[in-house]
Amino acid sequence: MMLRPEMRFIYNPIKDQQISAGFGYDYETLNRSDFTTKAYYRSQFAYLQLESKPIGGIDILAGLRYDHHNIYGHQWSPKLGLHYKLNNHLSLLSSIGYGFKAPDFRQLYLDFTNAGVGYTVLGSYVAATQLAIMQKNRQIQQLASGINGDYALKPEHSINVNIGAQWNPASNIHIEANVFYNHLKDMIDTRTIAYKTNGQSVYSYYNIDKVHTQGIEANATWNITSCLQVTAGYQLLYAINDSAANAFKHGQVYAREGNTIIKLKKSDYFGLAERSRHTANIKVYYTIPKWHTDLNIRAIYRSKYGMYDTNGDGYIDDKDTFVPGYTIVYVAVNKEIDKHIIVSAGADNLFNYTSKKSISDMPGRIGYGKLTINF
Amino acid sequence: MMTLAFAGSFFISCSSDNNDSPKLANVQSDTIKDIYAEKSYVRFNFAQKDTVPASSNDWDIAFNSTTIIVNGGSATTPFARTGNGGLYKTTGLLSDITSADTTKFAVDTDNALALTTGSGNGWYTYDMTSHTISPKAGVVLVIRTHDGKYAKMVIDSYYKDAPATVTDVYSSGYYTFHYVYQPNKGVTTFKN
DSSP states (O other), X not given: OEEOOEEEEEEOSSTTEEEEEEEEEEEEEEOOTTXXXXXXXXXXXXXXXXXXXXXXXXXXXXXXXXXXXTTTXXXXXXXXXXXXXXXXXXXXXXXEEEEEEOOOHHHHHBEEEOXXXXXXXXXXXXXXHHHHHHHHTTOEEEEOTTOOSOOOOOOEEEEEEXXXXXXXXXXXXXXXXXXXXXXXXXXXEEEEEEEETTSOEEEEEEEXXXXXXXXXXXXXXXXXXXXXXXXXXXXXXXXXXXXXXXXXXXXXXXXXXXXXXXXXXXXXXOOSTTOOSEEEEEEEEXXXXXXTEEEEEEEEEEOOBOSSOSSSSSSOBTTSOOBOOEEEEEEEXXXXXXXXXXXXXXXXXXXXXXXXXXXXXXXXXXXXXXXXXXX | OHHHHHHHHHHHHHHHHTOOSOOOOOXXXXXXXXXXXXXXXXXXXXXXTEEEOTTOSOOSEEEETTEEEESOSSOOSSSOOOSOOEEEEEESOGGGOOBOOTTSOBOOOSSOOSSOOSTTTSSEEEETTTTEEEEOTTEEEEEEOTTSOEEEEXXXXXXXXXXXXXXXXXXXXXXXXEEEEEOSTTOOBSOO
């Protein structure tokens, strides 16, 4: 059961000033087979936001949010944003905010075993008891290293800073770029807690003490004609576990090169698992109005990333085996036969990229046809 | 002033010449290849640079599959520890470990071995995907031998012929390791 009432007020005391406020309540309870215990989740929130345009081109947004949670207590989250419109073509934006994220329902209570593949995901609240049952049933080969029976999950706190710009060099081109820095305390992430006798893993959630992510995001949209649009996006990302970076810096991490042992340097640390340094996408939309047809092609690229620590030092470093970078292309065509009927066809992963060795769960090319009827 | 300096230097050289203590034996560095230890415990003696038979009590450490035991402590399984051995695990390059820290040694008991077993806990990690055992890089085992001498060792491989990349997972159970042994009783440093 889920209950989520919310009230919102907007008030304009004078021109160019707006106050908005709201409050709400979130009540969730679940009694499902994959949530072992009856789970409650109760939280209340309230927020106040002031938007002001004191002088030409400047827009200031100040907000304050209050969260109260039945397990995780209360939290104030302030935010300040600044938007400066230099002229009709260029704006500068910046924001700083404090974030709070309590573990969600799944992260606490999930008890899920994939019937086909055989892996298991356990919420932190049920991990200890479910693991004990699995051990008793001889489903567990061994616990992962560093697992000491403490699965408690704390909420995630963050400070987020963004500085960016929006630029319209022409009426049909929009470009935005943004530099970001996030400092996270108790970041919630997944990890392997045990290995099963069927060769698969048991996953759960845990907090990484201190993490910072930083990088650049850029997006561009170009409406070449009214029928043809191209968008492109790019992200540079450094996702760094601070204690890991420290261990590298102080020469406490070792790796093997053939049969020689070497001390790793600070520059050898790659970052958190499953994060690529570079991701990019390009999308082309083409519409043919007289045929009621649209066509789109998307290409998504990600550079190499570490799936898990492969060389036993506990970190993702340059001596690990990485998942090599790849590009996946999607194409789709939609044709509206009449107002109620749409025929679609397409292919996901058009060039059939697979990597059995590194990403065993990546499906190859999937072609599909679809008929949508709206009554 | 000159005379005084001369006298001082003479005194030092004189004292050095009169040192009658027996000349210390050199530390011994060696590499041991392919000790097969997957069927039963195989005992190793650093002074002899070799394995010793199961009937001998003059062993320092013994291997059985991925478990390493030391000849010291109250443990009785799978056989009694009759020596005065001990062991601790430390992190570094072998050359970084210049002496044995006598405060750190642990011994085997029936509840806990000096070298904890299991992937990631002791000297190796087990890769669940490739099913291979890899010695953890940077792990150095410091050992007190059954007769109270010191050694430091690094395990290089658990596979026959110590391949850089394991291709045959069935050739397991072959220990290759290199070590430095200090043959002089009571000397904790690993230098001459």
